[in-house]
Amino acid sequence: MTFLPELTRPAALSEGLTGERCRCLACAHRCLLPDGGTGICGVRFNKGGELMAPWGYVSGASPDPIEKKPFFHALPGARTLSFGMFGCNFRCSFCQNWEISGVAAAAGRAPEAVSAEQLAAGAAAAGAKVLVSTYNEPLITAEWAAAVFAAGRRLGLRSAFVSNGYATPESVALLRPVMDLWKVDLKTFNPDNYSRVCGARLDRVLDGIRLIKEAGFWLEVVTLLIPGFNDSDSEIGALGAFLSGISRDIPWHLTAFHPDHLMTDVPPTTAEALYRAREIARARGLRYVYCGNVRGARGQNTVCPACGKDVIKRDGFNVSSSLLGRGGACPCGQKIPGVWE
Ligand code: SF4
Numbered sequence: 195m196t197f198l199p200e201l202t203r204p205a206a207l208s209e210g211l212t213g214e215r216c217r218c219l220a221c222a223h224r225c226l227l228p229d230g231g232t233g234i235c236g237v238r239f240n241k242g243g244e245l246m247a248p249w250g251y252v253s254g255a256s257p258d259p260i261e262k263k264p265f266f267h268a269l270p271g272a273r274t275l276s277f278g279m280f281g282c283n284f285r286c287s288f289c290q291n292w293e294i295s296g297v298a299a300a301a302g303r304a305p306e307a308v309s310a311e312q313l314a315a316g317a318a319a320a321g322a323k324v325l326v327s328t329y330n331e332p333l334i335t336a337e338w339a340a341a342v343f344a345a346g347r348r349l350g351l352r353s354a355f356v357s358n359g360y361a362t363p364e365s366v367a368l369l370r371p372v373m374d375l376w377k378v379d380l381k382t383f384n385p386d387n388y389s390r391v392c393g394a395r396l397d398r399v400l401d402g403i404r405l406i407k408e409a410g411f412w413l414e415v416v417t418l419l420i421p422g423f424n425d426s427d428s429e430i431g432a433l434g435a436f437l438s439g440i441s442r443d444i445p446w447h448l449t450a451f452h453p454d455h456l457m458t459d460v461p462p463t464t465a466e467a468l469y470r471a472r473e474i475a476r477a478r479g480l481r482y483v484y485c486g487n488v489r490g491a492r493g494q495n496t497v498c499p500a501c502g503k504d505v506i507k508r509d510g511f512n513v514s515s516s517l518l519g520r521g522g523a524c525p526c527g528q529k530i531p532g533v534w535e
């Protein structure tokens with residue numbers, strides 16, 4: 195059964211093969227689809243040898259502060275218009291958006307038809323500065339996101355993905371001309387856990403992170419710390435070393451887990467566990483490591499690595515003060531990396 199066939203278009207991220215088969219190039223699964231077949235994401239399908247991709251709807255849209263995505267080094271305090279669609283290419287037991295990410299669960303929810311221009315114009319009229327494709331995995335609807343972002347560019351809006359990082363060179367090339375920011379969820383450094391819990395391959399996520407950074411997107415990484423799953427000192431050290439090996443300036447957000455969905459037998463992450471993980475990551479060379487999802491947690495401010503001042507102070511998703519000057523300069527002269535204007 196195909197999902198919302200009336201809200202689809204022929205996909206750009208596709209390779210036609212013999213025998214009416216096609217290969218999807220949108221995410222690193224690179225599904226090979228026979229005529230009538232549907233990809234792992236449940237929303238891209240082969241119709242008579244042509245790959246069809248979702249188009250022209252949202253499952254929901256809401257104005258969120260950019261800090262909630264979270265981006266801490268991009269337009270502090272900016273309002274976003276965040277929109278989602280349906281479907282996901284991962285199956286994570288700890289998913290916090292499972293109502294829309296599972297196609298079966300979404301079947302009872304109505305999509306809202308909208309054009310790319312309407313969505314972008316609505317965002318600009320509401321005072322948003324950034325369009326964000328989020329809630330479900332945006333890579334599986336990359337063509338639609340690119341159209342929305344192109345419409346946003348014409349109105350002066352920036353754009354972002356909140357993604358699991360299962361990128362391909364083809365999806366990165368399609369998005370780069372119209373997109374600025376990319377947040378990747380890096381879930382674990384254990385290949386068996388990636389495959390068992392998410393149905394995905396660690397090496398492909400790591401390749402995706404490298405691709406995204408090399409292509410010049412502003413990249414921030416998030417890891418949900420789950421007790422007993424990915425919070426050992428050695429795993430946090432390995433994750434931190436990997437990111438720091440790409441760039442010491444990649445902001446890394448360590449966020450606290452709260453029991454949800456299928457993973458209800460695991461306790462929440464403590465603030466102390468977050469602080470310990472942050473120290474390990476900083477010891478691996480990362481300059482900007484943040485703690486999130488715990489009320490009043492330390493580790494939410496941006497600290498200048500040269501003079502040690504809190505250059506951006508935050509309280510939850512609010513920016514309470516910023517000392518940054520033009521181009522993200524600290525009063526001491528040190529440039530803080532990011533997208534500031
Ligand atoms: S987006 Fe990924 S999961 Fe979906 S069809 Fe394409 S390769 Fe498969």
Ligand SMILES: [Zn+2]
Nearest residue numbers: 498501524526
């Ligand atoms: Zn400074």
